[in-house]
Amino acid sequence: MSRLFPHSIIVLCLTALSACGTISAKLDEMGQDQRTDYKKSQTLPPLEVPPDLTSSTIDESLVVPDITPSGSATFSAYSGERNDPAAARGENVLPAQDTVRMEREGDKRWLVIKGEPAQIWPKVREFFIQSGFLIKQEDPKIGIMETDWMENRADIPKDPIRSVLSKVFDSLYSAATRDKFRVRLERGKEDGTTELYISHRGVEEVVKGTDTIWQSRPSDPELEVEMLNRLVVSFGMDEQKAKALLAQAAPERPRTALTRDAGGQTALTVEEDFSRAWRRTGLALDRVGFTVEDRDRSRGLYFVRYADPLKDEKKDAGFLSKLKFWGGKDDKAIAEQYLVSLISAESKTRIVILNKDGKPENSETSNRILALLEEQLK
Incomplete structure (x- = not known):
């Protein structure tokens, strides 16, 4: 009987942990599309790019901004920039919810945002980082940003045992798919606006002989829409209003x-x-x-x-x-x-x-x- 006691304690602990994880997961899932779960994704080894999908030659260096535009860190310079009229007017403030609209043609959607690309760029970059992605390539000059390959844990098959174990050992299972997104910013047709496009690329793991390889899979317009929706919400738009934009009839x-x-x-x-x-x-x-x-x-x-x-x-x-x-x-x-x-x-x-x-x-x-x-x- 005494031998069973430690095992019983372990089982009870695992059950308690899984229950906590389940409650937490349910709270996280409220108001969020369950097709995507990149928040807990892990960085993976570099994937071999298929021969017809070349790696970008965009400069991958990340520029760390100075404390001040002049590179100084003096209090006088800091105070001067804090009192700058442009800053007071909020010219670099990110767009409010009434300054973003979504355009649609067929299965293709994009955002039209009031503001210059230089204003929109930092917010978009922050959004993807907060969503669990690494920025693989970026070039503000031509307005292109691309994430690294990332695992979508929403694609992991669900069953009772797998669900319990994954709550305790999160990295025990992995999905057989990887996603990356490319963002393109262009000056809009209207003065003072920016058009933002998100495109998806995916690969999947398949068995070839005794090994597994990664091969390309079709782009998923629904994933593109979901990322656009989340981006709109991050700009401050109400989630229900953002979903209403996505429901527009397609020409x-x-x-x-x-x-x-x-x-x-x-x-x-x-x-x-x-x-x-x-x-x-x-x-x-x-x-x-x-x-x-x-x-x-x-x-x-x-x-x-x-x-x-x-x-x-x-x-x-x-x-x-x-x-x-x-x-x-x-x-x-x-x-x-x-x-x-x-x-x-x-x-x-x-x-x-x-x-x-x-x-x-x-x-x-x-x-x-x-x-x-x-x-x-x-």
């Missing part, structure tokens, strides 16, 4: 068509004006995973890098490739630069691919790029 999706001209160049025609086509093309590039190095709206150009995994397939299929014992299937395709050019044509927009010199690109790679965009824009 019809614009039609697209791939065509080929007499010179053999393939083009993607989108039946919408340049402004909308430009916005949706940028989001499509983010969703597919292109590295957007720069953009020039006045010229209608996105500067991107793309590694085509099929480009050298035919070359490697010959006899000599079988003798190439020093190379393997793990060789990655080289990311090359392309220009995605948007040309306004009355109420429509044509999208063509140019090489890095600005000349028409008529290769199979350019056709694949357009096909990927068409899949997102159709």
Whole structure:
């Protein structure tokens, strides 16, 4: 009987801990979508990026701000900046709940926020850090921020035993999916506004032989919407009002068509004006995973890098490739630069691919790029 006593104590402790964890979890879940749970996620080893999803070349250095813009830490300088009229007017204060609205086209949504991108950027960065993400890459100059891969613990299967153990040993189980988000900030069409886009990319762990590998999975528009909703709430908007914005009726999706001209160049025609086509093309590039190095709206150009995994397939299929014992299937395709050019044509927009010199690109790679965009824009 005495031998059972210590075991009984352990069982009672585990039960008590799991009960506390359950109550705490229920309180945390109130008012929150249970599709996502990144708060307790752990940093994971770097994932191998699929060959057609190149890593960004954006500068990953994080700039630590000075105590004052002049770099000084004197009381006089501090007092002077505290009494600055601009600060008193709250020009750098984050947007209030009545200064944010959501726009929608099909399954794509974005925020229009009153304020300059420089004002919005710190709040967005803080939001993702508070949500449990690490900032992998960021470049305020072109308005792009990308998180590191993160585990979504909401994807862990639930059962009574697993639930009890996970309350005590949180890292005992892990999900077979990882998510990352890319944020893009652009100056809005209206003066003094910023347009904010969030795109999702995901991978999943699959069994291959005796090992497991990570492979890409489709972007999830619902996760994008959920992150936008949480971001709006972090700006100060009432949660019910934020949900009402998400419930807006969706307009019809614009039609697209791939065509080929007499010179053999393939083009993607989108039946919408340049402004909308430009916005949706940028989001499509983010969703597919292109590295957007720069953009020039006045010229209608996105500067991107793309590694085509099929480009050298035919070359490697010959006899000599079988003798190439020093190379393997793990060789990655080289990311090359392309220009995605948007040309306004009355109420429509044509999208063509140019090489890095600005000349028409008529290769199979350019056709694949357009096909990927068409899949997102159709």
